[in-house]
Amino acid sequence: MKGLRGVLSSVRLPALSILVALLVGGLVIMFSDLEVLAMIPNNPIGALGEGIGRVGAAYSALLRGAFGNPERIVEAIASGDPVELARAARPITESLLKSIPLMFVGLGVSVAFRSGEFNIGGEGQFLMGGLGATTFAIVLGGAGLPAPIVIFGTVLAGAIFGAAWGFIPGFLKVRAGSSEVITTIMLNYIASLFVFFLLSNWTLIQREDGTQPISKALADYVVIPGILPIPELRLHLGFLVALAAAVAVSWFLFRTTRGFELRTAGLNLAAARYAGMGASSSIVAAMAISGALAGMGGAFEVTGTIKQFSTVVSGGVGFTAIAIALVGGTRPSGVVATALVFGALRNGGGLMGLETSIPIDLLFFIQALVIMFIAAPNLTARIIRLPFRRKSKEAVA
Amino acid sequence: MSKSAKTNAVATHVMGAEELKALRGSRIRAFIFAIFALAAFAAATANSATIANLSLWVDTIGGTDALISFPVAIVWIGSGLVLGAVAAAQYRLGGKYRWRVGIAIASPLIVTALFTTLLAGTPANLTVLFTGTFNYAGPVAIGALAGIISERSGVLNIAIEGKFLLGALSGAVASSIFGIAIAGPIAGAVIGALVGLLLAILGLRYKVDQIVAGTVINLGAAGITTFIYLRVLQIHSEFNSPVSILPVKIPVLGDLPIVGNLLFTLSPYSYLALILVAFFTYMLFRTRWGLRLRASGEMPAAAGTVGVDVMKLRYRAMILAGALAGLAGSYLALSGTGGFGMGISAGRGFIALAALIFGAWKPWNALGAALIFGFAEAASTLLSILGVGLPPQVLLAVPYVMTIIVVAGLIGRVRGPASAGRPYEQG
Known part of the structure; x- marks a missing residue:
């Protein structure tokens, strides 16, 4: 395996990309502040100072929101009170909670990437997973089955619904040569409209008094068990399953024949076909697995975290997942690490919005920058003037 | 044989x-x-x-x-x-x-x-239905035309949605600041052209996968426009009070009974769409520029061999496509709906993408597709206003479902430019 140096060198580009993107985000914060802009003509240096101060306040809130207030954590440790400690640590567990859907969908996008497919449909697969999970949670939970069966059935239904939504573009790709980029984009919208339709018309899942497209409260039907001893910390089973899924994906991709065939199809489709590897079935399988992972993400998000299904639960997760897969180098370990970072950012963005009223949507912009820097290493090297010797040479040659 | x-x-x-x-x-x-x-x-x-x-x-x-x-x-x-x-x-x-x-x-x-x-x-009023269709189809057709130009030159373009959003925001802000109607579309086109240039630099110079580059634009545009809306426009509404560009009645023709209201009292964007589609059909299929553009999208190596500067051509096509998409996007904020709003494009950039695929990368066909999709949208609006028991989602899904049917080859096969999406190394 790679040594420490190998790990460092593989982390360098992603880490720098995130840092530079945050810096650019800081500039955006500064130059979208009309009060700061108004100061510039009279007092440019003061304006600069004020601007930097405001960016600092925003990012400090972001960090505290993501990882907790260090003073409070130190105090809590000193006091030794477990309840106090739990409260101080809550931002961290919330960050982990936010990373669960990102891990699942990021893993899914990575599997598809490895087979040479660009799955932009994470959003739709996630929603379909949520739909499957909601439906089966209500059916199985309503039938009064034992909790483990309900949980298993719920998550499985999410995976199957997601897999079905991933299967369609994969199948169309190998059967009719339809670009998966187009079909997954269209399927995102179809999924969203379909879910909206069911949530406003299907009494089985619609909230009883509902005129709005919202599901019943799912906590009445299924409870995804928490994994921390304090109930205030909402981190649930989904986190462990996500980690297990990362291990499973890693094992599948790099330790099994099917995984090897899948990666070969992604690296060189013609070679895979020539070697008689059944590349077409690899592509379909990769898209279905990709959808299944996204669907499981949707299942856990809907039943474990939000506990109610609506069309807004996905919140751009399918697109963030593309960033995560690219930043993580489509390696499961990289995806998990990146999902943790992005989950922390998402969570911290909440406090940033509360304290400094800077909209969390800044993070989407930052994510876009991160993708751009990762995808164009030469551009990044140009911006930060750091020697990316091997990579840039490869790209130039 | x-x-x-x-x-x-x-x-x-x-x-x-x-x-x-x-x-x-x-x-x-x-x-x-x-x-x-x-x-x-x-x-x-x-x-x-x-x-x-x-x-x-x-x-x-x-x-x-x-x-x-x-x-x-x-x-x-x-x-x-x-x-x-x-x-x-x-x-x-x-x-x-x-x-x-x-x-x-x-x-x-x-x-x-x-x-x-x-x-x-x-009872249902058809004038409302059809003018709704035409007004919807105008910007979508211009967006699709933008996609056609860039894809015909060999660069995949899934970023129409992002350009729509940026065009809408910049159109709203410029129109509010300058207080004249024409400032909106111009600003949209300028910002769109810059985004097109950025896409070209990413895709052509740094050889970023063109789908990744498009995703960057879409994601970044959604993030930054919502950010600016919430942080600036919502508080300072003076930056979001654009001069609306309302339907215009064409002299003489607009006074004709029935058809005057139906065909000659439309949003300027709809007329512009018609003109642009006709113009670029001519440009693409009847001029040297068009031939070279299509050649560089089908077989850039051959085009390069006969002396076409493929890179320059693609750069220009991307800037032009960006300008058109940004211009179309400005409609969203200027059509009298109260300026820019969060996520105002609501997937219309992807409907434009659907129209270009449904129209098999041909301008007139894409305009036809935009009209069909516009009709579905207008019909769903009308039916839900009249309280007819058809769920609006069914009609709203029409563009997406039809696009999948087309790319799946169920009703004839469409084929895009052969080299769209492939990086090209100019010798």
């Missing part, structure tokens, strides 16, 4: 595997058309009592109405007859029959029949 010709000459009734497949396909198709024809006749009997009550505005909006009333069953019978004829012709003529033409004749009848059946006698 000569051997098979001989076999055919000896035994004309023996068919090759391909022919057999085509014949079987056409039999299946004939069977499906026949079932649809029967379904249409069944619908005619089921709705024998329903009368369609449609109307058109004659002179002023909301003034006198021209009423059109007819039994719905007649339209169903008409659809059934056309479908039956198509089925019979398909069965008789086999694989040679051009069934798409027949279906093209049948579809307006079927759509009318479905629409009036759904209305079930509720």
Whole structure:
């Protein structure tokens, strides 16, 4: 395996990309502040100072929101009170909670990437997973089955619904040569409209008094068990399953024949076909697995975290997942690490919005920058003037 | 070759595997058309009592109405007859029959029949329906045209949505600051052109996968426009009070009864779409520039060999496409709906993408697709206003479902430019 140096060198580009993107985000914060802009003509240096101060306040809130207030954590440790400690640590567990859907969908996008497919449909697969999970949670939970069966059935239904939504573009790709980029984009919208339709018309899942497209409260039907001893910390089973899924994906991709065939199809489709590897079935399988992972993400998000299904639960997760897969180098370990970072950012963005009223949507912009820097290493090297010797040479040659 | 010709000459009734497949396909198709024809006749009997009550505005909006009333069953019978004829012709003529033409004749009848059946006698105004369709289709067609230009030059373009958003935001802000209507579209086009340049730099110079580059733009545009809206525009509404660009009545023609309201009192964007589509059809297929553009999208190496500067051509095409998409995007914020709003494009950039694929990368066809999608949108709005029991989501899904059907090759296969999406290394 790679040594420490190998790990460092593989982390360098992603880490720098995130840092530079945050810096650019800081500039955006500064130059979208009309009060700061108004100061510039009279007092440019003061304006600069004020601007930097405001960016600092925003990012400090972001960090505290993501990882907790260090003073409070130190105090809590000193006091030794477990309840106090739990409260101080809550931002961290919330960050982990936010990373669960990102891990699942990021893993899914990575599997598809490895087979040479660009799955932009994470959003739709996630929603379909949520739909499957909601439906089966209500059916199985309503039938009064034992909790483990309900949980298993719920998550499985999410995976199957997601897999079905991933299967369609994969199948169309190998059967009719339809670009998966187009079909997954269209399927995102179809999924969203379909879910909206069911949530406003299907009494089985619609909230009883509902005129709005919202599901019943799912906590009445299924409870995804928490994994921390304090109930205030909402981190649930989904986190462990996500980690297990990362291990499973890693094992599948790099330790099994099917995984090897899948990666070969992604690296060189013609070679895979020539070697008689059944590349077409690899592509379909990769898209279905990709959808299944996204669907499981949707299942856990809907039943474990939000506990109610609506069309807004996905919140751009399918697109963030593309960033995560690219930043993580489509390696499961990289995806998990990146999902943790992005989950922390998402969570911290909440406090940033509360304290400094800077909209969390800044993070989407930052994510876009991160993708751009990762995808164009030469551009990044140009911006930060750091020697990316091997990579840039490869790209130039 | 000569051997098979001989076999055919000896035994004309023996068919090759391909022919057999085509014949079987056409039999299946004939069977499906026949079932649809029967379904249409069944619908005619089921709705024998329903009368369609449609109307058109004659002179002023909301003034006198021209009423059109007819039994719905007649339209169903008409659809059934056309479908039956198509089925019979398909069965008789086999694989040679051009069934798409027949279906093209049948579809307006079927759509009318479905629409009036759904209305079930509720009076509906067609002028509203069709002007809604045209106004929706205008910017979508311009967006699709932008996609056509960039993809024909060999650069995949899934970033129309992002350009729409940025065009809408910059249009709203510029129009508010300068206080004149024309500032909005110009600002949208300028920002769009810059985004097109960024896409070109990423995709062509740094060889970023063009889908990744498009995702960057879409994601970044969604993030930054919402950010600016919440952080600046919501508090300082003076930056979000654009001069609306409302429908314009064309002199003389606009005063004609019925058609004046229907065709000649539309948003300027709709007229512009028509002009641009005609202009770029000419440019793409009748000029040297167009030939070179298409060559660099189909086989850049060959184009390069004969001395075409493929890179420069693609850069310019991307900037032009960006400008068009940004211009189209400005419509969203300037059409009198109260300026820019969060996520105002609502997937319309992807509908433009759908229109360009549905239209097989041809401007006029893409405009036709935009009109079909616009009709679906306008019909869903009208039906939900009238409280007709069809869930609006069904009609709203039409563009997406139709696009999947087309790319899946269910009704004819469409093929994009061969080299779109592939990086090109200029020697």
